Amino acid sequence: MKAVIVVGARPNFMKAAPLIREFSKRGTVDILFVHTGQHYDSNMSKVFFDDLELPQPDIYLEVGSGTHAEQTARVMVEFEKVIMREDVDLIIVVGDINSTLACSLVGAKQHIPVAHIEAGLRSFDKNMPEEINRMVTDILSDYCFTTSPEAETNLNREGIGEERIFFVGNIMIDSLKYYIEKAEESNILEKLEVEKKGYILVTLHRPSNVDKPDQFRSLYNVLIELSESNTVIFPVHPRTKKIIESETPPFSRPSSLKLIEPVGYLDFLKLMKYSGIVVTDSGGIQEETTVLGVPCLTVRNNTERPITIEMGTNTLVGTDPGDLLRAARKVLTRDRKNCAIPPLWDGKTAGRIADVIEKV
Ligand code: UD1
Numbered sequence: 319m320k321a322v323i324v325v326g327a328r329p330n331f332m333k334a335a336p337l338i339r340e341f342s343k344r345g346t347v348d349i350l351f352v353h354t355g356q357h358y359d360s361n362m363s364k365v366f367f368d369d370l371e372l373p374q375p376d377i378y379l380e381v382g383s384g385t386h387a388e389q390t391a392r393v394m395v396e397f398e399k400v401i402m403r404e405d406v407d408l409i410i411v412v413g414d415i416n417s418t419l420a421c422s423l424v425g426a427k428q429h430i431p432v433a434h435i436e437a438g439l440r441s442f443d444k445n446m447p448e449e450i451n452r453m454v455t456d457i458l459s460d461y462c463f464t465t466s467p468e469a470e471t472n473l474n475r476e477g478i479g480e481e482r483i484f485f486v487g488n489i490m491i492d493s494l495k496y497y498i499e500k501a502e503e504s505n506i507l508e509k510l511e512v513e514k515k516g517y518i519l520v521t522l523h524r525p526s527n528v529d530k531p532d533q534f535r536s537l538y539n540v541l542i543e544l545s546e547s548n549t550v551i552f553p554v555h556p557r558t559k560k561i562i563e564s565e566t567p568p569f570s571r572p573s574s575l576k577l578i579e580p581v582g583y584l585d586f587l588k589l590m591k592y593s594g595i596v597v598t599d600s601g602g603i604q605e606e607t608t609v610l611g612v613p614c615l616t617v618r619n620n621t622e623r624p625i626t627i628e629m630g631t632n633t634l635v636g637t638d639p640g641d642l643l644r645a646a647r648k649v650l651t652r653d654r655k656n657c658a659i660p661p662l663w664d665g666k667t668a669g670r671i672a673d674v675i676e677k678v
């Protein structure tokens with residue numbers, strides 16, 4: 319059996335790595351590893367190959383950036399050539415990015431079964447490009463691998479039956495568990511001159527937060543305010559960097575608000591583990607902080623990962639700057655939620671997925 323595994327952007331690498339490792343250990347499925355090139359900067363792509371010990375991609379599609387249509391179309395055109403050339407039995411896609419959508423569309427039209435890892439997540443907000451990618455990918459997928467029980471209900475509601483749904487747990491947590499000890503060796507805290515639990519870690523990259531200058535500036539002003547009492551570490555996503563660098567008047571940069579380049583996986587795991595609070599609009603970071611037991615304030619009005627709120631350390635604070643400031647101060651005064659780890663977020667998800675795929 320031969321399966322393609324597709325990656326394209328930062329949050330894909332930690333989801334693909336455990337499955338590639340699992341199949342290489344088992345030797346049961348030949349993997350064709352394809353990188354679409356949706357993310358291409360060294361600190362958004364190559365660093366994860368090093369940190370996660372990923373093999374070099376067999377095929378690199380070099381699609382780069384563009385509008386949604388341009389990017390999706392370029393992945394489709396290039397990926398279709400791969401599928402027509404190679405004799406593959408299954409296409410495995412992860413997450414909810416444009417590359418995920420594009421490759422599942424190509425697979426479905428070429429009558430190749432598609433497996434979607436992280437299926438069934440729904441924010442019920444179609445203003446998020448990812449929500450459209452999730453819905454279309456799931457409807458086209460023959461194997462919907464889910465991370466949490468409510469995903470099954472979401473899929474059933476859209477007409478996807480039990481025979482296509484496999485509750486296997488969270489593969490991103492396989493990577494976290496595998497690398498958390500190695501992350502201890504990172505010297506990122508010394509490099510940034512911060513003490514354990516003595517800083518706030520921030521990531522923001524959702525278009526709804528960073529593409530509108532007024533909205534982004536008001537959130538940025540909250541970070542400045544928080545940095546008056548705590549060091550704030552902000553690894554800046556390239557989408558966000560564009561606005562920080564182009565806007566006038568320039569964004570002020572007090573020394574306790576440390577704007578840094580995106581960091582590698584091991585450095586970021588260490589930064590998350592020892593941070594007092596994480597402030598983010600990332601999808602994956604809501605999950606990782608839950609497993610690490612670190613309070614997470616999610617700067618969004620909804621989440622496709624409600625289990626991180628119900629069971630985990632996540633709090634949805636919305637996008638109002640005043641609400642974010644109040645929520646951060648509350649957590650800083652140690653008013654914290656109790657939390658537990660969601661079922662099957664146990665580091666063994668890749669094995670459960672491989673068991674299903676071997677029977678395809
Ligand atoms: C994409 C995903 C989003 C995911 C995020 C993870 C879609 C629709 N969005 O958003 O779901 O949460 O990745 O980080 O698929 N850029 C660079 N260097 C790079 C990559 C991007 O400079 O290596 C800049 C380009 O100016 C580009 C912009 O970032 O136009 C946005 O990149 P894109 O991949 O389109 O979307 P993300 O915001 O990264």
Ligand code: UDP
Nearest residue numbers: 328329332553580581582583586600601602
């Ligand atoms: N991450 C990282 N370095 C950073 C920021 C994030 O390694 O500077 C990791 C993080 O631990 C998680 C993944 O990248 O595993 C999340 O990616 P991102 O927030 O870009 O995407 P999303 O999950 O929102 O789709």
